[in-house]
Amino acid sequence: MYLSNKKTIMFITGAFISHVCWKEWIVFFENKGYKTVAPPWLHKNESAVDLRHTHPNSKLASIQLLDLLDYYTEIIDKLPEKPILIGHSYGALLTQLLIQRELGSVGVCINSIPPGNLVYFNFSFYKRVWDTSDFFGSTSKTYLMPFRKWQHYFASQLSFEQQKEKYETLLIPESKLIMRDIYSKSGKIDFKKKHNPLLFISGSEDAFTPVSLNYLNFQKYKNMHSITCYKEFYDLNHLGINLENWETIAEFIANWLIKIT
Numbered sequence: 001m002y003l004s005n006k007k008t009i010m011f012i013t014g015a016f017i018s019h020v021c022w023k024e025w026i027v028f029f030e031n032k033g034y035k036t037v038a039p040p041w042l043h044k045n046e047s048a049v050d051l052r053h054t055h056p057n058s059k060l061a062s063i064q065l066l067d068l069l070d071y072y073t074e075i076i077d078k079l080p081e082k083p084i085l086i087g088h089s090y091g092a093l094l095t096q097l098l099i100q101r102e103l104g105s106v107g108v109c110i111n112s113i114p115p116g117n118l119v120y121f122n123f124s125f126y127k128r129v130w131d132t133s134d135f136f137g138s139t140s141k142t143y144l145m146p147f148r149k150w151q152h153y154f155a156s157q158l159s160f161e162q163q164k165e166k167y168e169t170l171l172i173p174e175s176k177l178i179m180r181d182i183y184s185k186s187g188k189i190d191f192k193k194k195h196n197p198l199l200f201i202s203g204s205e206d207a208f209t210p211v212s213l214n215y216l217n218f219q220k221y222k223n224m225h226s227i228t229c230y231k232e233f234y235d236l237n238h239l240g241i242n243l244e245n246w247e248t249i250a251e252f253i254a255n256w257l258i259k260i261t
Contacts, residue, residue, distance in 0.1 A: 203236025
């Protein structure tokens with residue numbers, strides 16, 4: 001189905017990942033008649049290779065959650081309409097927070113990092129946050145995820161060659177403050193507040209934000225006058241938006257958008 005009214009989609013990238021992860025998604029949704037924007041995070045306009053060469057990068061290291069929220073708010077304010085927000089990982093958390101600010105017409109959260117006030121009794125996720133924020137290291141320097149952690153947290157189920165290729169193409173240094181800010185005031189969601197439609201997508205093989213965590217995130221929304229949906233994909237890891245079957249996820253989202261917009 002081709003849209004004649006040209007609705008706008010904003011793709012929101014997650015932590016540790018270059019915005020080029022959306023390249024194929026942009027083509028897919030523009031072919032369906034959407035306008036698209038996929039802005040890089042603050043100070044992240046260069047390629048993943050170039051950004052890795054700047055590590056440790058003090059500009060990147062200074063980025064905090066509130067900076068990103070204000071940054072995306074400024075971009076959205078310049079658009080002709082409230083966009084459909086599609087976010088991955090930390091970008092999905094940003095999507096939740098921007099929907100809470102009433103800045104998106106619809107939100108799609110893929111493998112969402114949960115908000116800080118989501119009580120989660122499996123402490124393995126807190127360990128993963130600790131593990132990817134170099135908790136005892138200086139916050140004036142960026143954190144560059146080692147390949148072995150990338151293999152486990154992001155690229156499980158892929159061949160070694162695919163893991164290496166994705167690492168070289170996508171992996172960028174990250175602010176240590178970003179992961180810690182999940183538990184700040186800025187990272188909290190009012191689950192009872194009325195909101196525009198939200199779709200949560202999880203993957204059965206996600207080693208970073210597992211199915212149980214995504215489902216709990218979805219379940220916590222309690223406003224009976226708001227649409228909140230959930231879909232689990234089999235054999236999808238944390239990097240599902242860049243796997244060979246990414247188009248299956250994109251097609252599901254496209255059909256869901258037609259139904260609720």
